[in-house]
Amino acid sequence: MDLSVVLAGPRHSLRLKNPVMTASGTFGYGAEFAPYGDLASLGGIVVKGLSLLPREGNPCPRIAETTGGMLNAVGLQNDGVEAFCKRKLPQLPWRELPVVANLYATSPEEFGDLAARLDEEEGVAALEVNVSCPNVKEGGILFGQDPDLAAAVTRAVRDKAPHKPVIVKLSPNVTDITRMAQAVEAAGADMISCINTLSGMAVDVASRRPRLANVIGGLSGPAVKPVALRCVWQIARAVSIPVIGIGGIVSAEDVLEFILVGAHAVQIGTGNFLRPDCAFAVVSELPAACARLGVSSLEELRGSLRLKD
Template identity: 70%
Template sequence: MDMQVNFGGLFLKNPVMTASGTFGFGLEFAPYGDLTRLGGFVAKGLSLKPREGNPMPRIAETPCGMLNAIGIQNPGVEYFVTKALPYLPWREVAVIANLYACDAEEFGELAGVLAGEEGVAALEVNVSCPNVKEGGVAFGQDPAQIARVTEAVKKKAGNKHVMVKLSPNVTDIAVCARAAAEGGADSLSLINTLSGMAVDIRSRRPRIANVIAGLSGPAVKPVALRCVHQAVRAVDIPVVGIGGIASAEDALEFILVGAQAVQVGTANFLRPDFAFGLADEMEALLSEIGAASLDEFRGSLQLPL
């Protein structure tokens, strides 16, 4: 079965990608499988300058998931370009850079640095970052800011595919999806983590030093599916589904509601080899349920009249 995906000029040999922040720069997972078996992978979030991230503890296990408040710890875009990208098999698998910044201009500057890098197939714009100039409100919670950031990235991205990653922590995901599309996004990816927290009744302290953290894992899948379903119906650009994928069936649920491809996140921590075989498992399951092809199955959800 043909599992290739091609949308907005972004070619993937199969619909499986790994999510930013869960797969390092890819090299860290090379001992667990062949990176070229993936459709693509999204590097950990990159900023213009190195970031130390948030204080410890910054990860806590929850029922059917995990909380994290890493704080976009990363060595900066220059390190990625000079120390990581040259060693990645970017000619055989799509390498996608995830962008982190504190204002639209900085997002544009970061896109400009990566625009000329042949090994970067696409830019994923993390609009869940706080906009310092607007009092710390996350870009992803303000449709006007989403459009502004998207426009700033598109202006400097050259011929790179621009994917905007949306937050579920909003009143109406469809409004945010339309704002990104109107800003010029080539595709959307969603969802990012849900806001959550955990506390310890014995120490009477938060389990995360940052107090508020991002919830991911199987617990968020119903929310993610709902958001992807609504986004697909709201815009004409492709959508990539993320959130709680831990099996081939999970992945195909996102394809069924209309996603072009998927990203695997938290499952990479549980099984570092999981993503490498997922496309084969999806293909086998499609055959088992009688689907003629991936394209025929995509978006074929039968809604009640």
């Protein structure tokens, strides 16, 4: 079965050998997972969030397990864009699959500067713009909650990176996610990925303290999958650009559910913490899952949810 996917945006397209990508912040810079499977077998790798300068992230504890998922407040710890381009990117098989850089900044201008630097890199296939990080105190979440701010960030990246597909990653922590999707589409996004984590917290009754030093973190894992499916379904009906589904995907059947509601591709995140070979296993299981359901092509399944008999 041909599992290849073309995410055709209005300006740029992204070609994947299969619809299974990894989610930013859950797969390191990519090379760390090479012992657990063939990186080139994946549809694409989205590396951990990059900033212009290195970031230390939030104080520990930064991760807490929850029912059906996990909370994280890592705070986008990373080595900075220059270290990534010079030391991390050359370790990845970027000629064999798309490597997507995830961008984090605190202003549209800073997003533009980061995009301009990455637009020069042949090994970077696309840019994913993080307008919605709930575990960073500098206001990143504000971009993801205001359509005008999200649009301004999208335009800044689009203008400074004319040679790369631009993916905007949306937050579910909004009243109407379709407004956000339409705003970034109008501002020049080629694709949308969703969802980022839900904002949440956990407490320890014995110590009467929060379980995260940052108090609030991002909830991910199977617990958020129903929310993610709802968001993907709504966005796919509201925009004309491809949607990449994220949220609680740990099996081939999960992938097909997201495609059924309109996604072109998916990203696996927390599943990589559950088992480091999760993304590789899902890719290998996908043809058999399609066969069990009588699906002869992903295009046939995409967006075919039956609302009435």
